[in-house]
Amino acid sequence: MKPVVLAFDQGTTSSRAIVFNEEGRILAKAQREIKQHFPQPGFVEHDPQEIWNSQLLVATEALQKAGYKAEQVACIGITNQRETTVVWDRITGKPIYNAIVWQDKRMAHFCDELKLQGLDRMIKEKTGLVVDAYFSATKLKWLLDVIPHARERAQKGELCFGTIDSWLVWNLTKGKKHVTDVSNASRTMLFNIHTLSWDTELLQLFDIPSSLLPEVCSSSELLGVTEGLIALNNIKIASIIGDQQAALFGQLCIDKGMTKNTYGTGCFMLMNVGEKPIISNNHLITTVAWKIGETVHYALEGSVFIGGAVVQWLRDGLKGITTSEEVEQLARQVSTSDGVYIVPAFAGLGAPYWNQSARGTIVGLTRGSSMAHIARAALESICFQTNDLLNSMKHDAGIAIDSLRVDGGACVNNLLMQFQADVMETQVIKPRVIETTALGAAYLAGLAVGYWENIDAIKNTWVVENCYIPMMDTEVRKSFLHGWRRAVDTTIFWANY
Secondary structure: OOOEEEEEEEOOOEEEEEEEOOOOOEEEEEEEEOOOEOOOOOOOEEOHHHHHHHHHHHHHHHHHHHOOOHHHEEEEEEEEOOOOEEEEEOOOOOEOOOEEOOOOOOOHHHHHHHHHOOOHHHHHHHHOOOOOOOOHHHHHHHHHHHOOOHHHHHHOOOEEEEOHHHHHHHHHOOOOOOEEEHHHHOOOOOEEOOOOEEOHHHHHHHOOOHHHOOEEEOOEEEEEEOOOOOOOOOOEEEEEEEHHHHHHHHOOOOOOOOEEEEEOOOEEEEEEEEOOOOOOOOOOEEEEEEEEOOEEEEEEEEEEOOOOHHHHHHHHOOOOOOOHHHHHHHHOOOOOOOOOEEEOOEOEEOOOOOEOOOOOEEEOOOOOOOHHHHHHHHHHHHHHHHHHHHHHHHHHHOOOOOEEEEEOHHHHOHHHHHHHHHHHOOEEEEEOOOOHHHHHHHHHHHHHHOOOOOHHHHHOOOOEEEEEOOOOOHHHHHHHHHHHHHHHHHHHHHHHO
């Protein structure tokens, strides 16, 4: 049996593991949900020990399903939910508190103070990030400020900080490796994306002792070897990369201008902007995509807050469908939305509008409007928002985009994918393997240990399943987009009135 690559995909709602062969095919996978903790409004936490235990269990299960043992695994690649913050004891390895999840907003007031002081511009220039409680720095500051004796212990060098990748590697190596990679470091709001190092001025601003911080490595290198694990012993750990950057690499968006969109609860769009960062004028995030050897690639990133969640709302809120899979069949009962538009601003509007007061809006209803029209409008809203992001990226990067590579659960919806191609006037490409987050981590790990000789060898494993070509008449497209802009304007008017 030829060796395989084992990918850890530690996400917000579950821990997953996937076994890939040298052709980039999935041999087996396993998944286990993790509990979400909401101790008070705006607080979101995970149990770090549960994250570690669940990831270990699914990795063992996936290997067993595939019929492989540890000695037949060429390497492990790790991808993870980004920004989620853990602090643990350097000696015992025990967390001092729960992991504070990226969604957590407990330090939003502190971010507002930074903006009032005019520090947001400096932070963005150094980190590429907007000032927001989303990122790790404010979460880490809260832990040091609030947990008894945490700051004192941190100053003595007794504690470690890490995002989930660091926490997993620490446990995999029995505490011998305290590391992260450039992609995860760039999401902390403590990392200078130009110098590729922890920034002294930012550490002082957030009052973070440097002794807490992990060593920053590339995204594809030998990081350590697993120890003391019965089913996973003595396996090379050869990549770390944040989940959305992993999906960008898993989609082989390795050249400047190549762009991917992941359709999940929300949508994450990333564009490879090459070896020099571009600071956005449209409220997009600039992030490190990956580092391989001495070469660093950067990306522009934008988010649609409500993507697949609008379908969940149709199911759970309106009771218009019983399963999410039914939405395409329902939407196909009508040829158009007949002038109905949904702006699903359930959590405000993101780029390029950035109106946190906005709320969901339906416009264009008539007596003839049906649940089918609403279902179709819901799907179309995902495409319109994605088109807005794509246009923002084009303007920031000054790069023409001839195709969009897609992944995520909603890719199975052919109506959605075709409408996406139509409204963007850009072909939409779906690969055979849509588990691109785990695949990206596997690719990077395999490259580090010679499992794949080079990126050209990886290209042979990436196979297109569907390509959606724009078919909509130009005037019809313009009419759709004009209607969408009117709907957004209505939503913003309602928010600001």
